[in-house]
Amino acid sequence: MTATAVRKRSALTKGQLPKSAPYIVLAVALVVGAAILALIGFNAFGWGLVSAILFAVGLVSWSGAVEGARKAKDRLATCLVVGAFLIALLPLISVIWTVLVNGIPGLITPNFLGTSMNGVTGAFDNKAAEDGAPVLGGIYHALLGTIQITLLATVISVPVGLLTSIYLVEYGNDRPLARAITFFVDVMTGIPSIVAGLFAAAFFFAIVGPGTKTGAVAAVALSVLMIPVVVRSSEEMLKIVPNELREASYALGVRKWRTITKVVIPTAISGIASGVTLAIARVIGETAPILVTAGFATTINNNVFGGWMASLPTFIYTQILNPTSPSNPGPSDQRAWGAALVLIILVMLLNLGARLIARIFAPKTGR
Amino acid sequence: MTTNSLTTSQGAGRAGDKVFSGAAMAAGCLILAVLFGVALFLVVQAIPALTAPPESIQGGHGFFAYIAPIVVGTLIAAVIALVIATPVAIGVALFISHYAPRRLASGLGYVVDLLAAIPSVVYGAWGAAFLAKEISPAYDWLANNLGWIPIFAGPASATGKTILTAGIVLSVMVLPIITSLSREIFLQTPKLHEEAALALGATRWEMIKMAVLPFGRPGIVSAIMLGLGRALGETMAVALVLSSGVLTASLIQSGNQTIAAEIALNFPEASGLKVNTLIAAGLVLFVITLGVNMIARWIITRHKEFSGAN
Secondary structure, three states: OHHHHHHHOOOOOOOOOOOOHHHHHHHHHHHHHHHHHHHHOOOHHHHHHHHHHHHHHHHHHHHHHHHOHHHHHHHHHHHHHHHHHHHHHHHHHHHHHHHHHHHHHHHOOOOOOOOOOOOOOHHHHHHHHHHOOOOOOOOHHHHHHHHHHHHHHHHHHHHHHHHHHHHHHHHOOOOHHHHHHHHHHHHHHOOOHHHHHHHHHHHHHHHOOOOOOOHHHHHHHHHHHHHHHHHHHHHHHHHOOOHHHHHHHHHOOOOHHHHHHHHHHHHHHHHHHHHHHHHHHHHHOOOHHHHHHOOOOOOOOOOOOOOOOOOHHHHHHHHHHOOOOOOOOHHHHHHHHHHHHHHHHHHHHHHHHHHHHHHHOOOOOOO | OHHHHHHHHHHHHHHHHHHHHHHHHHHHHHHHHHHHHHHHHHHHHHHHHHHOOHHHOOOOOOHHHHHHHHHHHHHHHHHHHHHHHHHHHHHHHHHHHHHOOHHHHHHHHHHHHHHHHOOHHHHHHHHHHHHHHHHHHHHHHHHHHOOOOHHHOOOOOOOOOOHHHHHHHHHHHHHHHHHHHHHHHHHOOOHHHHHHHHHOOOOHHHHHHHHHHHHHHHHHHHHHHHHHHHHHHOOHHHHHHOOOOOOOOOOOOOOOOOHHHHHHHHHHHOOOHHHHHHHHHHHHHHHHHHHHHHHHHHHHHHHHHHHOOO
16 A cells, blocks of 8 residues: 555655645644734734744745755745745735725815815814814815826926937937937936925026925926936837838838828827826825925915915825824824825826726737 | 929928927937036035035034934935845845746736835825834834844834834835836846756756846846935935934934935925025935936946847
């Protein structure tokens, strides 16, 4: 009986763990982990951590005993790599969970999206916190400001970014100027956002006058951050337009600029549009540059060129750091998290939109 | 008639060509001008702070006494972020490029990219409201058991709003940058190198150690540098998470400050010379990050030339 069982194991698979080994070790690790945690006080995070360590130690030492040191090292590496991925997921899940849990009460407050903070004072917040009165105030002004500032930044960045990428791809030919632009665009992607804000502030302080803070200044600051992103993504997209299309157009006697506007750009438009959408998603959440350029308002401001302007990120920031009622920060926190939820939804929608645009406007392949 | 319309259209076309290529070139030059302008305007606005008498600068000992501790604080936060993020990011990149099932890989890459999509102010709020609270027992433990190491000297901050928490939040923010760049590099490893290693009997880890990592080393280095650039300039996470103070060696007490957070916290209410001081601080940050980014880009370009990739 035992003799046949031994003979059934092929020489090729000798000295290997069975395929089910990781699952067995995982089950044991989970049980032992639960037992250990039960002794010192149970919590889910600790259970996961202890089980993961037990799993790695158990699997590696079993593999080391049966399969030898090289295989054991391989298994250890696999455990570490998978572990790294799981660790990276933790903050993502935690952030989204925190924002959802804290943000939903704020978001479902009546008129949260439709009112500004005009006239909402600490007294109202105190009443809301102490007597359970409804939390007043909303993010209408901030939403409006964010949309205005981002739109203006897009209007500035897209033509400049798109034309630059056209220069790089169609006219640049690896000239020194093109190489310099490529290099400095790459460097520009690394400018800290607050420095971009300071630049816009310093620029307008020098041109218009000290203390100039308007939505337009913030839009300029955001453009500095947005242009390199637009250039990079459009450049990639223009590069993958097949040269045959350009040559076919030239062969028909079409001018270069007509070729670019009628052939090259329409072919690449899906990629360019999704790149622009991603760039908007990147700058819409920027806080620091708006903080130093547009100040923060509590009222609705429809004029990008005059007066302080609120935006969602700065609204979150000020509500957390300087609550409307310093003694009862609860209502302010609720509004801040509600705004954070709205902001995350906006960013996720833009990201999704970018993927949809890329799919919908993708050039028809014909076959 | 035909010739006429041809010549007229040619004339219009030539003008159109000139205008269009001129506009494209002007846009390119505008970008260079903007970058130059960033430097120029920062310098112009910073000069009053640099030349002002020392006692009129905040702290009363001149600009360099003011900026030195927050430069060190910025470096501390960035180093913490990189120490945590680098191994995890390389692990995640390897997982997506070489471990995950091929069909899941791009989806998982997208999940990691979602980390980059979350606005920094939300990370800051998360760090201040959730992470700091959850992590402060761990700081107590560190202070009690490892307090003899200067960086863990007690008493630990009761709120958990320390430079270490800020560094952890920063590490989450730089993780997607390092991951996506290293992933690209790992995917470019020549297939023949990998298959040769496997054919010689190497395990997967040995193959990665012998073929993938040596090939990707310059890419990893530049990815880390770019992550460093981001960590140095990140504002909101630090401004919201850290309860700032004077420069302290202990990472688990409140104290320390970074340049970006210092600017964000003080600029909105600043006036007069204080504005110039903060802009000068921004100039220092700009120079540091510019240097880091230029080195990173230089490594990437140099690597591109002889790798045959792209």
